[in-house]
Structures are given as C-alpha cells and as structure tokens.
Amino acid sequence: MSLLVNPSHPGEVLQELYLSPLGLSAIxxxxxxxxxxxxxxxxxxxxxxxxxDTAMRLAKVFRTAPEYWMNPQRAWDLARTRETIDVSDIKxxxxx
Numbered sequence: 001m002s003l004l005v006n007p008s009h010p011g012e013v014l015q016e017l018y019l020s021p022l023g024l025s026a027i028x029x030x031x032x033x034x035x036x037x038x039x040x041x042x043x044x045x046x047x048x049x050x051x052x053d054t055a056m057r058l059a060k061v062f063r064t065a066p067e068y069w070m071n072p073q074r075a076w077d078l079a080r081t082r083e084t085i086d087v088s089d090i091k092x093x094x095x096x
Contacts, residue, residue: 007075010050011043018062019044033057049073 008016019029026040035057042048055069 005079007072007079009046009076010069010072011046011048013072014058015044029061033061049077 018024019026026044027037030037030040033054035054039048039054043050043054050069050073052066052070055066055073058064058069059066
C-alpha cells in the first residue's frame with residue numbers, strides 16, 4: 001500500500017531509523033530527553049501518539065525539526081480516521 005494510505009507510526013520510524021541503528025533502548029532515550037520511560041516504550045510499541053512535547057525533545061536530541069516527527073503522526077492519525085469516519089453524506093458548502 002501507499003505510504004499515504006498506510007503510513008508508519010512515528011514510534012516505528014523512531015525504532016527503525018534511530019534507536020536500532022544507534023543501539024539505543026527506549027529507556028535510555030527517555031532518560032536522555034527527560035521523559036518517563038513508559039512514554040517512550042509505549043510510543044515505540046505504537047500504543048500512544050507522539051505529542052508535540054516529545055517531538056520537540058526528539059528534534060533536539062537527533063538534530064532534526066519537530067515537524068519531522070509530527071508529520072508521521074499527522075499522517076498516521078488521518079489514515080486511522082479515514083478507516084473509521086464516514087463523511088460521504090456531508091455536502092460541501094456552495095461557493096459564495
């Protein structure tokens with residue numbers, strides 16, 4: 001499937017592109033960025049969403065932009081919402 005249809009969870013991106021290659025655990029990263037270990041563990045498992053707070057911290061530690069982390073979360077949220085919300089009966093407003 002297309003990434004737009006089935007995007008990766010930001011925790012998967014974190015694990016595959018950063019933690020595994022650097023030999024870091026979620027617990028070690030949590031300590032480094034001053035967040036509870038459970039926040040990072042749940043994020044990596046895909047059990048929780050990435051917050052703006054965490055995006056700022058990840059951006060600092062990995063020298064990226066916060067948007068780099070928030071964009072996969074936005075894509076993930078929209079993909080999951082498309083699976084559950086039916087908007088087919090909503091009519092667009094007429095142009096003025």
